[in-house]
Amino acid sequence: MDSNIIHLSLDLSSFSGIILSPEQKAALQKSMVILKRDYKFNRVLFWGRILGTKTDYFIVKGLGSDELRSKAFLYSFNCLDWFLLPQSTREIVTSSYAIKGRFIGDPSYVYIYVETEIVGEGEDAQEEEITVQVTEEFRLVAVIAQIETEAAVVPRGAYIKNPYGQVNTNRRFEGLSMTEAKKLNSYFHFAEPVRLKKKTLLEKADLEPSIDFLDSLEDDLPSGSWSLQFEKGNSVVVLRSLLWLGLTFYHIPLTSHHGYTYIGTGQKNIDFPFML
């Protein structure tokens, strides 16, 4: 959600229970403006809050010229002093898969776990135990990256791909109509498409390349991992991810107003198959 309209946006994403206190809201508004100037971002969005057992991480997302690819994340404990997170890599993400339990709220905390790895080939293969150390800061990077790829949502048509391949906001996006808003296929994952390339030509026939360049939520596996509801008496569409409990997407139909926040514990709901 944009820094300019953060008040309205926070109000709209408050259906899931956790909001920001007036102090945090006020501090965010000031510091986001300064962040935008200092880091030369095009836009700064409030991304969410990861609840720790001691303190919470507040996270903002800074966007560069390409809204899909050039992005940076910063975290803070008091909404005023921000620290840049390293860019996520495959190693960081895989190394933090095995970490269990809640976030603590201390970026230098080290998680230690033992991993067995098979060394050698064929008959010489031996299992070797390796202790892996991951700091909470890296875990935070990994979790944010995972949420971004699996649960970042935008309405169809809100972003447009220009001939140079850059992804930018669509100036002419006027919001989804009420009928469109009720369907999951009018919402896209805001991440590099994976399933789109695997679609058959017949399925791709109706797609418009400048708009339909992202994966639709409808094709998500396991299906049923999104809860679509209308709040405030049908005036706001709210999408909640059941895999990442705490991710709330909101969109007011027929306006260009949309956004998502993640306010949760930073743990994926792996019990999902048992819960439907």
Place this chain on the structure above:
Amino acid sequence: TSQQALYDHLSQVLTKILDERPENVVDMFEDISKEVKLTCFSKKLDTLREKKEISPLCELAEIQKALFYKTTETEEDDWESPLPNVMEMAFYFEQAGVGLSRDETFHIYLAMKQLTDGQPLQRCRFWGKILGTEMNYFVVEAEYREGEEEEEDEEVMETESKESELKTVHEELNEEENEEFQTFPKSTYVPPPIIPREENHFGANKYIYFVCNEPGQSWVKLPMVTPAHIAAARYIRRFFTGRLENRIVSFPPFPGYEANYLRAQIARISAGTHVSPLGFYQFGMEEDEEEEETVRDTYEENPDYEGYPVQDMVESLSKWVHHLQHILPQGRCVWVNMSQKRERDEDEDEEEEEEEDEGPDEPEPEVGPPLLTPVSEDAEIENTVPWTAKISSSLIPQHSIAILQSNIWPGAYTFATGRKFENIYIGWGHKYVAENYCPPFPPQAQVEYPSVPEIFETSDPTVAEELAYRQAMEEEHKGKEEMEEEDEEQDEEDDEDD
């Protein structure tokens, strides 16, 4: 195809640009052109009448509009209004960073007013919101005024009678089956005795709960919770859908509908997370002498309670106490000895005498922590501290409030300032698990037959064995023949005697 000359279109586009003079015309030229084309096509071809739109938005607006009218009822009653100041509580929770948006809270406030106008309530408060996959639940906790519960009892009776009807239907079916297939063996399974539910006003049924999906809709009273529901709810982990009459399909099977599951989760969450500042409640004086043995389950407000400084409440978890009873593994707050009951039953029908032998070993009574136990004594779950206390504002500590956040039930919060405190729960209604959830394994399949030596297949004899056997048989045969001959001789002799 747009049936228009290019010349006309270009002139229209240029006129639009000259009229509006937007910035960066080159970049958005296509857009303007498209817009001009769209505006041209306003001709409506179909002559069908438009269907009147029935949008849920309007329906809900109509329902909620009714909340805003003042009821004409005059305030003649002498009791205090049970309606709490929801907006004030919401204000404090907002300081804590918890809660719903302000207008949503206000709708709830009005809906609660509607509830207290319609029902003879002694006390009520906004319990929280439980998120569901299709709709959400708003939950209100309430207590009836004394002597106003007849209708409720009737309802209970109804459900019970339904259950008994079901049972009789089952029995009838069984009987019919029995007539048809007399040869079927009778099941020896004796179901475990049903643990009786706690009386209204006691234990897990201390309060009654009303829920609705949207403020303004009619409030639905949840059924009372039974130990079986609580025990089953502990083993399952499911999302709420938002429809109370939805069947819970799970393993182990949940004996009831979503309303029962919701009520069981509410009872568990309340028992686990309803805390108050130390000293706000105290035990009544009279009971101390008489009932030493039984668990004390009543308390009263301490009129002298002044409140602790916020800093103390944040630093020490022993300043917070549970004011609802712990739910025992049995699913009740007060333990009942089921073995005694069973014995009594068995005396009646003597068929089950065998089981009486098991009777003598008395089960250990389950004991939970007593009422008003500090939360600092709560158990940790897999290295996760059960509670986190925070201060609402580090910048203005003079007017800040203390916030207690439960890590075991994510979404449960409590604030305290001076004499005011309140608990709220907004979440999915699931307990925190460190490891992933694992459903219990199905029970072992029963053995189909007793494994005795007769039923095993014997191995084929070898040639040597066969020969040996034949030899043995022949010898036996010879012996027998001799014996028979002797017998015959004897018989003959006997005949002669006659």
